[in-house]
Amino acid sequence: MKGRQIQYSEQELCFIKSHCTLPRRELTDRFNAQFDRALEVSHIAALCKRKGWLTGRTGQFVKGEASWNAGTKGVMKPNSGNFKKGHVPQNHKPVGSERINVEGYVEIKTQEPNVYELKHRVVYQEHFGAIPPGTNVSFLDGDPLNCAPDNLIAISRAESLFINRSKLSGLTGNLKVVAKNLAAMNVKKHERAKAV
Incomplete structure (x- = not known):
């Protein structure tokens, strides 16, 4: 649909505005099911951006809300990329190489x-x-x-x-x-x- 303006009815615009706090993927799926349309996420996201209908998410923690990694400062937990103690890498060369x-x-x-x-x-x-x-x-x-x-x-x-x-x-x-x-x-x- 690039290059053509998408026309929305008043009812469609009211639906999008009232549900603008939803994630854009979910909003697009609901809109397409409700109005039998085949719009993409980028179309709905662009409309919301033009109209200033924001999701309300700022990407910041609300005061008093704990982050997922609270209390883990300085803690390094082992993962698949960590070397175990005494592990010798494959490319290690001995003295004299x-x-x-x-x-x-x-x-x-x-x-x-x-x-x-x-x-x-x-x-x-x-x-x-x-x-x-x-x-x-x-x-x-x-x-x-x-x-x-x-x-x-x-x-x-x-x-x-x-x-x-x-x-x-x-x-x-x-x-x-x-x-x-x-x-x-x-x-x-x-x-x-x-x-x-």
């Missing part, structure tokens, strides 16, 4: 609940001791998935800066070790020149 992060590095779970560290740094620390501050662990073959101890090398940020500026960052294997040693000498030279 590995994953590849968005940058392509392998991460290893080192603590519960979800503490992950870069695997190449963990392996380096296990085999060569603590990583000095301001030092990065790099891969000799350039493959971030190869975390073997003989593939890892510690390069300071100053050395890394020299290697990148000299366009030596693409080197792999023994050439990377040579580039690191060259960078270390250059950093020492720069530090001595700065001290004088």
